[in-house]
Amino acid sequence: MKFRFRILSANRRRQRDVRNFGLLLLVIGLCLHDPGHNSLKYLGIFMVLWSGMSWLAQKAWAAGWFKDAAWVHLVALCLLVLLDSRVGQVVRVAESAIVTFSQQMLQKELSEPPEKSKPIAKFEHGNAIRSVASSPVDASVFASAGGDTLKLWNQNTPDTPEVLQFEHYTDGVSSVAFSPDGERLAAGSDEGITLWSVPEKRFIKTFDYDTAAVAFSPDGQQIAGAAWDLNLWNIADIGNIKKTSLFTHRTHDAFVQTIAFSPDGKWLVSADAQGKIKVWDVQDERVAFRPLKDRNARIRAVQFSPHRTNPIFASAGRDGDVKLWRTQDWQIGHRILTGTVLDLAFSPDGNMLASAGWDTVDLWAMENGAPILSFKKSARTIAFSSNGATLATAGTDGVVRIWDVPQTMALQQSAIRDAVRIVYFLPKDSRPQLNIHAKINKMVRKIQHFYAEQIESHRLERRTFTFETDPKGKAQIYLVTGKRTAENYFEDTLTKVSKEIEKHFDISRNVCLVIVELGSKKMDDNTCGQGRTNLIWSGGEVWQAKGGLACIPTFKNCFNWQTAAHELGHAFGLKHNFRNSKYLMSYGRTPNRLSQSAAHWVSQTRFFKPNQQFFDKAATIEKLKATQTQFEITDADGIQQVQLIVVPTSKMPPSGYEVSRDEEKNEHSWKAYKADGKFMLRHYYKLDGEKQEVIRLPSVQTEKVRVQIIDMYGNITWRTFNLGKDSAQPSENP
Numbered sequence: 001m002k003f004r005f006r007i008l009s010a011n012r013r014r015q016r017d018v019r020n021f022g023l024l025l026l027v028i029g030l031c032l033h034d035p036g037h038n039s040l041k042y043l044g045i046f047m048v049l050w051s052g053m054s055w056l057a058q059k060a061w062a063a064g065w066f067k068d069a070a071w072v073h074l075v076a077l078c079l080l081v082l083l084d085s086r087v088g089q090v091v092r093v094a095e096s097a098i099v100t101f102s103q104q105m106l107q108k109e110l111s112e113p114p115e116k117s118k119p120i121a122k123f124e125h126g127n128a129i130r131s132v133a134s135s136p137v138d139a140s141v142f143a144s145a146g147g148d149t150l151k152l153w154n155q156n157t158p159d160t161p162e163v164l165q166f167e168h169y170t171d172g173v174s175s176v177a178f179s180p181d182g183e184r185l186a187a188g189s190d191e192g193i194t195l196w197s198v199p200e201k202r203f204i205k206t207f208d209y210d211t212a213a214v215a216f217s218p219d220g221q222q223i224a225g226a227a228w229d230l231n232l233w234n235i236a237d238i239g240n241i242k243k244t245s246l247f248t249h250r251t252h253d254a255f256v257q258t259i260a261f262s263p264d265g266k267w268l269v270s271a272d273a274q275g276k277i278k279v280w281d282v283q284d285e286r287v288a289f290r291p292l293k294d295r296n297a298r299i300r301a302v303q304f305s306p307h308r309t310n311p312i313f314a315s316a317g318r319d320g321d322v323k324l325w326r327t328q329d330w331q332i333g334h335r336i337l338t339g340t341v342l343d344l345a346f347s348p349d350g351n352m353l354a355s356a357g358w359d360t361v362d363l364w365a366m367e368n369g370a371p372i373l374s375f376k377k378s379a380r381t382i383a384f385s386s387n388g389a390t391l392a393t394a395g396t397d398g399v400v401r402i403w404d405v406p407q408t409m410a411l412q413q414s415a416i417r418d419a420v421r422i423v424y425f426l427p428k429d430s431r432p433q434l435n436i437h438a439k440i441n442k443m444v445r446k447i448q449h450f451y452a453e454q455i456e457s458h459r460l461e462r463r464t465f466t467f468e469t470d471p472k473g474k475a476q477i478y479l480v481t482g483k484r485t486a487e488n489y490f491e492d493t494l495t496k497v498s499k500e501i502e503k504h505f506d507i508s509r510n511v512c513l514v515i516v517e518l519g520s521k522k523m524d525d526n527t528c529g530q531g532r533t534n535l536i537w538s539g540g541e542v543w544q545a546k547g548g549l550a551c552i553p554t555f556k557n558c559f560n561w562q563t564a565a566h567e568l569g570h571a572f573g574l575k576h577n578f579r580n581s582k583y584l585m586s587y588g589r590t591p592n593r594l595s596q597s598a599a600h601w602v603s604q605t606r607f608f609k610p611n612q613q614f615f616d617k618a619a620t621i622e623k624l625k626a627t628q629t630q631f632e633i634t635d636a637d638g639i640q641q642v643q644l645i646v647v648p649t650s651k652m653p654p655s656g657y658e659v660s661r662d663e664e665k666n667e668h669s670w671k672a673y674k675a676d677g678k679f680m681l682r683h684y685y686k687l688d689g690e691k692q693e694v695i696r697l698p699s700v701q702t703e704k705v706r707v708q709i710i711d712m713y714g715n716i717t718w719r720t721f722n723l724g725k726d727s728a729q730p731s732e733n734p
Contacts, residue, residue, distance in 0.1 A: 109436075109437035109477070110424060110436075110437060110477050110478065110479040111470070111476055111477065111478050111479065112478070112479065113423075113478050113479075113480055113504035113505070114478075114504055114505070116376075116503065116504060117373070117374075117375055117376070117403065117408045119393075119401035119402055119403050120390070120402055120403065120404045120407075121155055121158060121401070121402040122399055122400070122401055122402075123144070123151075123153050123158055123161065123399065123400040123401075123402075124398065124399060125144045125146055125149070125151055125394070125398045125399065125400060126146075126147065126149065126398055127146040127147030127148075127149065127172075127398055128146050128147070128395070128396040128397070128398055129144050129145065129146040129380070129381060129394035129395060129396075129398055129399075129400065130145060130146050130172065130173065130174045130175070130380065130381065131144070131145045131146075131173070131174060131175045131176045131381050132144050132145070132176070132381045132382065132383050132392050132393070132394045132400060133176045133177050133178050133185075133383050134178070134383040134384060134385045134386060134392060135178050135182045135198075135386060136178055136180055136181075136182050136386050137181065137182035137386060138154075138182060138386065139385040139386045139387040139389065139390065140154050140155040140156050140385075141153065141154050141155075141182075142383060142385070142392050142400070143176050143178070143185055144176070144394055144400050145173040145174070145175065145176035145187055146172065146173060146394075146398065147172055147173070148172065148173065149163060149164070149173070150163075150164035150173060150176060150185065150187050150196070151163055151164070152164065152185070152198065152201070153400065155390075155402060162201050164185075164187075164196055164201065164203075172189060172190070173187050173188070173189045174188055174189060174190075174211075174212050174213070175187065175188040175211065175212060175213045175214045176188075176214070177214050177215055177216055178198070178216070179216045179220045180216060180218055180219065180220045181220055182198060183197065183198055183199060184196065184197060184198060184204070184216075184220075185197075185198050186214045186216065186223055187214070188211030188212060188213060188214035188225055188227075189211065190210055190211075190212075190227075191208070191210070192206050192207050192208040192209055192210070192211060193206070193207040193209065193211050193214055193223070193225045194206050194207075195207075195223075195235070195238075204238065205235075205238065205241065207223075207225065207231070207233060207241075209225055209227075209229070209231050210227040210228060210229075211225035211226065211227050211231075212226060212227040212255070212256065212257065213225070213226045213227075213256065213257065213258050213259045214226075214259075215259050215260060215261055215268075216261070217261050217265050217282070218261055218262075218263055218264065218265045219265055220235075221234060221235065221236045222234055222235065222244075222265075222282070223235050224259055224261070224268055225259075226256035226258075226259045226270055227255065227256060228252075228255060228256070229256075230252070230256060230259070230270050230280075231243065232244045232268070232282070244285060252270065252272040252276065252278065253272070253274065253276070254272040254273045254274040254276065255272060255273045256270050256271070256272050256273075257271055257272060257273055257298065257299055257300055257301075257317075258270075258271050258299065258300060258301050258302050259271075259302070260302045260303055260304055260313075261282075261304070262304050262311060262313075262327070263304055263305075263306055263307065263308045263311050264308050265282060266281065266282060266283060267279055267280065267281065267282065267288065267327075268280040268282050269302050269304075269313065270302075271299035271302050271315060271317075272298075272299065273298045273299075274298070275293055275295055275297045275298065275299055275317070275319070276291045276292075276293050276299075277291060277292040277293065277299065277302070277315060278291050278292075279292065279330060289330070292325070292330060295319045295539050295540070297317055297318045297319035297539055298317045298318045299315055299316070299317040300316065300317040300318065300341060300342050300343065301314075301315070301316050301317065301341060301342065301343045301344040302314065302315045302344070303344040303345065303346055303353075304346070305346045305350040305353075305366070306346060306348060306349070306350045307350050310326075310327060310328060311327055311350075312324050312325070312326075312327070312333075312350075312366065313325040313326075313327055313330075314344050314346070314353060315344075316338075316341035316344055316355060317340070317341060318340050318539075319538075319539035319540075320337065320338070320339055320340065320536060320537045320538040320539045320542075320544070321335045321336060321337050321338060321538065321539070321616070321618070322335065322336040322338055322341060322344070322353070322355055322364070323335055324336070324366075324615075334369055334615035335369075335615060335616050335617060335618060336353075336355075336364050336369045336614070336615065336616070337536055337538065337544055337546065337616050337715070338355050338357065338362055338364075338536070339357050339358075339536045339537055340357055340358060340537065341355045341356065341357055342356045342357065342358070342379070342380045342381070343355070343356040343379070343380060343381045343382050344356075344382075345382045345383055345384050345391075346384070347384050347388045348384060348386060348387065348388045349388060350366060351365070351366055351367070352364065352365065352366065352372060352388075353366055354382050354384065354391060356379040356380060356381065356382045356393065357379075358378060359376070359377075359378050360374055360375065360376055360377070360378075361374065361375040361377060361379050361382060361391070361393055361403075362374050362375075363391075363405070364614075368613060368614055368615065369613070369614035369615040369616075370417075370614045371417075371506075371508075371509055371614070372409065373405075373408050373409050374506050374508075374509075375391075375393065375403055375408070376502070376503065376506075377393060377401065378395050378396070378397075379393035379394060379395045379401075380394070380395045380396065381393070381394050381395070382394075388405065389404065389405060389406060390402050390403060390404060390405060391403045391405055417509050417510070417610065417611070418466075418509070418510065418606040418607055418610035418611065418612075419465070419466045419467055419468055419510050419511075419607065419610070420444075420465050420466070420467040420468075420510065420511045420512075420513055420568070420607065421467070421468055421476075421478065421505055421510050421511070421512050421513070422440060422444060422467060422468070422475055422476065422477045422478065422512075422513050422515070423477070423478045423479075423480050423501060423505070423512055423513065423514045423515070424436060424440065424477050424478070424479050424480070424515050424517070425480050425482060425497055425500075425501070425514050425515065425516045425517065426479060426480070426481050426482060426517045427481075427482040427484060427485055427486035427488070427489055427516075427517060427518075428481060428482055428483065428484065428485060429485040429486055430485075430486050430517045430518075430519065431517075432479075432517065433517070433554070436477075436515070436554075437474070437475075437477055439559075440475060440477055440515055441474050441475040441477070443559075443560070443561045443564055444467055444475050444513070444564075445475070446561040447561050447564055447565045447568065448464045448465060448467070449464070450561070450565055451463075451464045451465065451565070451594070451602065451608075452464035454584075454593060454594035454599055455594070455599045455602070455603050455608075457599075458594070458596055458599040458600070460599060460600060460603050461603070463603050463608045463609065464608060465511075465568075465572075465602075465607045465608055466607070466610065467513075478504070478505075480500065480501060480504060482497075482500060483500065484496075486517070486518055486519060486521070489516060489518060490518065490521055490523070490524065491524045492524055493516060493518075493523040493524050493530065493551060493553075494523070494530040494532070494549065494551050497514055497516060497551055498549050498551075501514060501549070506547070507534050507547040507548065507549055508534050508536070508546040508547045509546075509547055510547055511547055511548045511549070511550065511568065511571045511572070511607060512547075512548075512549050512550070512571075513550045513551075513564060513567075513568060513571075514549065514550065514551045514552075515552060515553075515554060515559070516551060516552070516553050516554065517553075517554050518553040518554060518555060519554070519555075520555065521553065521555060522553055522555050522558060523551070523552075523553050523558075528552065528553070528555070528557065528558035528563050529550070529551060529552035529553070529558060529563045529564070529566065529567040530550075530551050530567060530570075531548065531549065531550040531551065531566070531567035531568060531569065531570030531571045532548060532549055532570055532571065533545035533546075533547070533548040533570070533571060533572075533573055533716065534546050534547045534548055534549070538618075538717065541719050541720065542619070542620075542621060542717060542718070542719050543717070543718055543719070544715065544716060544717050544718075545573055545716040545717075545718075547571075548570070548571030548572065548573075549571055550564065550567035550568045550570065550571040551567065552564050552567055562584070562590075562591055562592070565584055566584055566585060566591065569584060569585050569598065569602070572601070572602050572605050572607060573601065573602075573605060573708070573710065573716045574598050574601060574602065575643070575645050575679050575680060575681050575708075576678070576679070576680040576681065577595050577597070577598065577656065577680065577681040578653070578654040578655070578656035578657045578680055579595070579654065579655070579656055579681075580593075580595070580655065580656050581655060581656045581657075581658050582656075583595045583598070583656055584598065585598055585681070586656030586657070586658075587656065587657045587658055587659050588656055588658050589658055589661075597641070597643065597681065597684040597686075600640070600641055600686055601641055601643070601684075601710060604640045604641065604710050604712070604714055605710065605714045605716075606713075606714035607714075608714075609714055612713040612714055613713050614713075616637065616711075616713065616715050617635065617636040617637045618635075618636075619633070619634065619635035619637075619639075619709060619711065619715075619717040620632075620633070620634045620635075621633050621707050621709070621717070621718070621719040623721050624694070628723050629696055629697040629723075630694060630695070630696050630697075631694070631695055631696075631697070631707050631721075632692070632693075632694050633692070633693050633694075633695065633707065633709055634691065634692045635691060635709065635711050635717070636691055637711040637712055637713055637715065638689035638690065638691055638711055638712040639687045639689070639690050639691065639693060639709055639710075639711055639712075640686075640687060640688060640689065640709075640710050640711060640712055641684060641685065641686050641687065641709065641710050642684065642685040642687060642693065642695055642707065642708070642709050643681060643683075643684045643707075643708045643709070644681075644682045644683045644684065644695070644697050644698075644705060644706075644707060644708075645679040645680065645681055645682065645705065645706040645707075645708055645718075646679065646680065646682040646697075646700060646702040646704065646705050646706075647674070647677050647678070647679055647680075647702055647703065647704045647705075648673075648674055648680055648702065649674065649701045649702055649703070650701065652667070652670070653666050653667060653669075653670035657669075657670055657673075677704070679706055682697070682698065682700055682702075682705075683697070683698050689712055695707075702723065703722065703723050704720060704721070704722055704723065705720070705721050705723060706718050706719070706720045706721075707719055707720075707721070
């Protein structure tokens, strides 16, 4: 008997197709766990059950149970309702199995973050530590000074430090130094220098002069102390200590922060809070020549490399870089950009220089200034052991930490420098996407190809950025699990994610592209992504960029190559360019091009030209006094491009600002963009290696302009100028 169902199908092939397709949709819906795809699993369940009902209804009809097709429809619907609760339970079990499976797959496809460097030993001093020193004869012995206490530590017996308590002084100890033979220890405080015997752990002598910095001469026969005055004593005969006549007058006009002897003992260098460095001839008892000065910034540390012939002299402080002086002519030979420095230390072989900043300790290669490794820990004082195998760091938390230098170098040596590192950030309550590795790998390669094609299209040498790959040649993607739930990352996403990312990665050496699993949510302020460079203060009002961070969510309308490429552009140092809606750095709906300025800029960055020289000559950006819109730029490394970045003031959005098809929404968004004081590109100059140039800001109404340059080694420097309302010129859309 031939029959037809209006809703249910009696055709076996059709039932099978519906069932199989339903199963496929169910599996896809469970596996993808993508925002907007959850409905797939429910549609799949419905199709599977409906095909089952068709089969049951067909059997019932053939058996003669029903005389009317309407009963078949009614029974099928009733069975679906009855099975609904069971289906939910089955789905939950299936989802749990899929999640477990996806997590196992993630462990195979994604990589664990690099192991974080950890100290091999910690010692509790008790008070905030202002100075630490290592014994020159025993690599396991070092001293820490803070409060009114000196402590001698031995790494072999960490639980029994020798405590040298100041009985007569209550002011904090600010400096400590070992004699070259390791037999004596000198400590400086506001009330003088105290000399101790290390083997006997006993007090020897006191010099009643205010002292913030103390140092032994290389032969151990003299000791220098400095604060408001600089003093030098001959201690060859401890019973007949003599003060030399070297400093019979006020030596500095400001507080002396730090002092150091040259390896041969010929020179004594002192530096003060006004950035002035004096070099003293110890033998001739006079100032060698006029004071050295580079910038008006407090110098916190001076050190000589250990080479006795033509040593390097290093100075650093609040001006944002380490200066390496030639002792032949006492001129600056090189600079290392690092930000504010609180202390310096050369390794015993002179091949490395360690610098302590507010929140990190960095090691630099003296051959080319390249960063070697970084300890992510705040420290105000550092010291190498006598064999160079360990580094002691200490600070305001009162803890001395000992780091194994070779071990830490081994942990960090695998990291590619000047590359893009890819991170999949998973909040602790979020489910991972099963095929996220393939998606990100495809997206990053598309971005890489886009940059290469666009740079070449502007008649430049074909280049693109590099990214880390696994042994199979696929993108190396690191899985970082957040400490909090996804809801916590909906607001202030970039800041919160960066804090957790920087615990594993040094974004001053690389750019991190972070994919954040936020489900069906965008980032804060309803944005599809954020990107920035890592800022380094370079003294005065000048800033520099080192590395960067780009962040996009997995929201379906944001998780695409254009958004990721745009945010990476910000990490490479690009600002918004609203001249054309097709430009990548615009807010156009289909951006697919790099502007000429962007193509030239990124092609000069370290990420497109890796392994460039790391020593950086200082760049200056000054506004000419005679005009509000002319700027003089100098950089001995050679200027490749200058960009003029302005805060817009025009009422109507430019052509490249298309956040919506609705003009009113565009105007409202543009108003908010201006109110936030965000910058955009106004004009650029391609200089190709000029060392000095005067540029002019074209006619535009603005009160703030940022002059941004990139040199031939990919170093980015900028300075922001407030022009004031009086300098505003007639409005002109960019």
